[in-house]
Amino acid sequence: MLEQVAEAFERKDYKTVAWLLKNLVKQMPQNPTVQLYVGRLHEETGKLEAAETVYRQLLRDATNPKIMSQARQGLQRLEAIAQRKRQQAIAQATASKEDTEAGVLVLEALSQEAKQSAAQSLARIMQLDAYSARLQLPSRGWRLYRTGLVGEMRYYSQQLQQANIPCFWANLADIEKINVFKVSHFVSVTPQVSVVCENDRSQIGSLNFSWSEVRDRVEGQLPIFEEVVDQDAHHKLQWKTKTQDYAQFCDLHLPARRSILRLSDSSYQFPKGVPFNSHQSSQPTNRTNWNNLLTFLNQQLQQTPVWSDFNLFAQSALDYAEMLKRLKSHIHLFRREETLWDPAFQLYSGLVFLRSAK
Template sequence: MEKQLAQFDHYLAKREFAKAAAILKKLLSQQPSDLQLKLCTARYHHAAGKVDKAEAIYRELLKSAAQPQLLDQARRGLQAIEAAELKEQRERIAEAIEQPLGQSAGLLGLEPIASELKQEAAIKLARILHLDPYTAKTQIPSRNLRLLRIGTYGELLVYGQQLQAVGLPAFAISLAAIDQIEVKSVAYFESEPIPQGNNGDRLTAFCLNAAQSHRYVADELDRLGFGWNEVTSCVISVLPTFSEVVNFDAKQKLIKEEQVLDLVNVCDLHLGDRNLILRFHDYLYQFNQGMQLAVPQVHKNLQPTVQERWSSLINWLEPNLPKNIQVYRDRDFKTFADMALAFSDFIKQVEPNLNLERKKESVWDNCFQLYSGMVFLRP
């Protein structure tokens, strides 16, 4: 067998795969369980570019082989595969960074993955992002979109492509792409009577001239007509507003503290084909203008509260959205924000496009725009 193995090595080195395969096939027919031949099979697959098959055999040998020489060769085979993958990854990243927007800021996101698939997904994620398996498993979301990494868009784009290639629902987005989404601030809607479940009707949104404007001026609104069937996704959440209060510390000294003052209801309708977000919130929405909805009230003898009016608006909106779109709610955004707010310098690069008349800017506004932009641009 030694002579035949020498011939196999000769043909494999010369990349004469047909001749090498013929020798290997003959030897395996005689000794199918021989570990040395299994190693040769792995080497053959590796040389022929069938890396997955080679890796599987190398790993099997590490578990079953007892001979130090075989173990060493299997280990070196795996190291060669990993080194080649790393080299290719670095080359792709270097090329991607040189492309337009390649050096700009970006993010890497991951869609939720079913619990029973997490173990396999963690192995793939660890390999591509160079993490240990335990850390990789903690990074995999079960219910909500997750911000995996921030950094250079070109690098994250390569990671996203590699994760997609192994079946993981990852995506890379540049902050420039989020900033290019047009955001219109809606003052109120007008609509024809809408039959339940009919997505063919049209609405008219009366929008402020610029999303940054803080004032509602009736004569300065833009009209925008759209159909329910144009809505591709929807984000409904709340954002905190803050105020400074004076308090006493443990030594009874006066200190200033920031506390949550109020919660603002906000909703984004995504019109994907128009690259447009229609954004409205209960600080600005003119409930007395446009269409008038029935408002269930707790206290019949009082005017409806803003919260009651908002609930009525959302309860009218949701049943009319296309049935095949996803609605992202406050719990989804809050899960994202709990992690993303730690990267405040990164988040501040995103234009918030939100007019809440805050006394002091809040990174929560930027975070909401980042999240809504991720939802808008995700594959």
């Protein structure tokens, strides 16, 4: 009967193959040749995942070198099929001009319980080994996983979401379209809020809004670097770049206006405008002023989500230097030289802005 199966395969008579194998599986369920034919039938009829399962089982259990070789060849054929399908899908996803703009793919946090199955799916979709895939899945916050053509990022996002891996894609051009205003100070906070702010052309004006317009808050710390003299292992003096302090940032998102109000302890004019603590000392520190401002925002925006995992996100984002260099940061800190931390914060805040809009 095995010869009849082989002959039916030669004729591409898969209906006969299925009928013959149904009987053979009942008679010889553990026979590796029968199982090899079962895998091949799955492969020829488009049931690729089922075929892969059979071939991998044979590689684990079979002892016959010929059977193992044929199972390995089957897996190679499946990979070639998957690669062709992937290339065709990506080509289709990037066919239009807008799909060739720069985009990013972001992985969202997963529980430890969900990571094992998610890692297997990520490995299959992105062609990784399971161990490497598991290391890519974040337990907290977001991970910038890939950059490339926005159509390709959208395709991979759809594939991952279908595999129950939380993720999203974004077009960097959409982040660049968001207005970012540097807030100088609050003029009034009730019933309507009014701030003095500066746009990206250094034009100063006022902006009025209501607290209900604020959909998200994004907080982050940006390192301030200084060149300091240090001793090496041989007690020789040398210049080193070290983090001396951190600048505090807080973004308020106004989606209806497609705008971000950016507050920073380095540029906010605390002596001007509304005081946030009437009981403060006559000469409060900058840190005290900033903490009072955040406390005030907490009171006004109790139901507004606060995104504060920027430093976790930056650990992955800083690896994409070329992409970050092209992104305008809207960060106005005095620096001796540019740093990727500034556009990384703009990217994080912009992604929160776009993610919440979906």
